[in-house]
Amino acid sequence: MQFKTIIDPFRIKSVEPVQFTTREERAAALERVHYNLFGLQSQEVLIDMLTDSGTGAMSKQQWAGMMLGDESYAGSTSYQKFEDTVKSITGFKHVIPTHQGRAAERILFSNIAGKGDVVPSNNHFDTTRANIEFMGAEARDLVIDEGRQPQLIHPFKGNMDPAKLRQTIREVGAENIPIVMLTITNNSGGGQPVSMANIREISGICREAGIPFFLDACRFAENAWFIKTREEGYAHKTPGEIAYEMFSYADGCTMSAKKDGLANIGGFIALNDDHLAVECRNLLILTEGFPTYGGMAGYDMEAVAQGLCEALDPHYLQYRERTVAYLAEKVTAAGIPIVQPPGGHALFIDAKALLPHIPAQQYPAQALTIALYLEGGIRSVEIGSVMFGKVHDDGSETPAAMELVRLAFPRRVYTQSHIDYVAEALEHISEVRDRLRGVKITWQPPFLRHFTAQFAPL
Numbered sequence: 001m002q003f004k005t006i007i008d009p010f011r012i013k014s015v016e017p018v019q020f021t022t023r024e025e026r027a028a029a030l031e032r033v034h035y036n037l038f039g040l041q042s043q044e045v046l047i048d049m050l051t052d053s054g055t056g057a058m059s060k061q062q063w064a065g066m067m068l069g070d071e072s073y074a075g076s077t078s079y080q081k082f083e084d085t086v087k088s089i090t091g092f093k094h095v096i097p098t099h100q101g102r103a104a105e106r107i108l109f110s111n112i113a114g115k116g117d118v119v120p121s122n123n124h125f126d127t128t129r130a131n132i133e134f135m136g137a138e139a140r141d142l143v144i145d146e147g148r149q150p151q152l153i154h155p156f157k158g159n160m161d162p163a164k165l166r167q168t169i170r171e172v173g174a175e176n177i178p179i180v181m182l183t184i185t186n187n188s189g190g191g192q193p194v195s196m197a198n199i200r201e202i203s204g205i206c207r208e209a210g211i212p213f214f215l216d217a218c219r220f221a222e223n224a225w226f227i228k229t230r231e232e233g234y235a236h237k238t239p240g241e242i243a244y245e246m247f248s249y250a251d252g253c254t255m256s257a258k259k260d261g262l263a264n265i266g267g268f269i270a271l272n273d274d275h276l277a278v279e280c281r282n283l284l285i286l287t288e289g290f291p292t293y294g295g296m297a298g299y300d301m302e303a304v305a306q307g308l309c310e311a312l313d314p315h316y317l318q319y320r321e322r323t324v325a326y327l328a329e330k331v332t333a334a335g336i337p338i339v340q341p342p343g344g345h346a347l348f349i350d351a352k353a354l355l356p357h358i359p360a361q362q363y364p365a366q367a368l369t370i371a372l373y374l375e376g377g378i379r380s381v382e383i384g385s386v387m388f389g390k391v392h393d394d395g396s397e398t399p400a401a402m403e404l405v406r407l408a409f410p411r412r413v414y415t416q417s418h419i420d421y422v423a424e425a426l427e428h429i430s431e432v433r434d435r436l437r438g439v440k441i442t443w444q445p446p447f448l449r450h451f452t453a454q455f456a457p458l
Helices: 022-031 058-064 075-090 101-112 128-133 164-174 196-209 220-230 238-248 273-286 296-311 314-333 364-376 416-431
Strands: 095-097 118-121 139-140 180-183 213-214 252-256 267-271 346-350 382-383 404-408 439-443 454-457
Touching: 022 164, 022 364, 058 296, 075 238, 075 267, 075 296, 095 101, 095 273, 101 128, 101 252, 101 267, 101 273, 118 164, 128 139, 128 416, 139 238, 164 196, 180 196, 196 213, 196 238, 220 238, 220 314, 267 273, 314 346, 314 416, 364 382, 364 404, 364 416
Parallel strands: 118 139, 118 180, 180 213, 213 252
Antiparallel strands: 095 267, 252 267, 346 404, 382 404, 439 454
């Protein structure tokens, strides 16, 4: 008999106590950190859904593998295992290790992008966009129109719009597009997947124009699962087979192994171009380390090699998707608007719809993150006009297309009771939503302002 309940595909062997605080203590903490939740200390947070990056629980196989870590400066056996695993999953010729995804992005774009260039994507995430813009290039988002409508049900809202890509190539010229990058899954668009058909079509357009095609592969396994469960012709294939096909259409990828590598640190660039690989390794030596460790310890490479394989386990992926869907069902039943359908790594609350009385210039999503921490001790992250608003030279600002609050699920960390608590907290905030007020920015840095900006309530 096939039972309805999808159980966690693991048993808990070690536990970590959570920290309880009072509302008064949380109010004081918010004031101390200028209402930026990145400034909170971990012991001040009850349930931490700020990010799923590097915050997961590792398996006993990963911990065991770490004891085998070869810390040789050059040519370590741990790198050999790491390289073999990445090649077997992606099929790419060169594997260049980095300490995390943003380092991979910095090395790649430092070698290929410059002033006047345009890098199209479905949606660039924050560090990708910042590394492109730091080089003087433009990061251009070309997600399909359905991807900008939070309540709309569409199986692959992360897809890039082929017509918009062709128009961009005609407008700026293929010679000014160093690469096209597709983010799988599309994090800043609500954790939405990209279909195999779209990957294949975008790859074909790039081939016609002679433009290299790269994947931002942080959540490649989750994207493979959505293709398996939503796209015709893939139900019988394993996530590993689907992932290999996805990579086969690309010329390379960047990866933060802190996501679907199930590790606490690590990343890589994988690609086929021999010349670009040499250029990336040269910069790697300057900024990260020797090409056979590249900013990672040997034990980190062991953990990532094992984690990449575990992330493709269908039982794990089914549990992962169901965990997010469970919270989505509870909050939707309570009338809380979310990005539909729910993604694979996080639930995205539509703050613009939940708080229509707070204009975009007063950052409704940031106001919601503050309220969620104040009332429930839950840390989330704003993905709206604080993160993606465009500040002009005259001080004015163009708001982001969507005002979202992301509740990211650390992998294999929280139980059903934790998620039930999060649902209750969100229901309470929804009941008092009319009392919430916006915020203003009192200080901000020139890049990636959401990490360190300071706010004050209005």
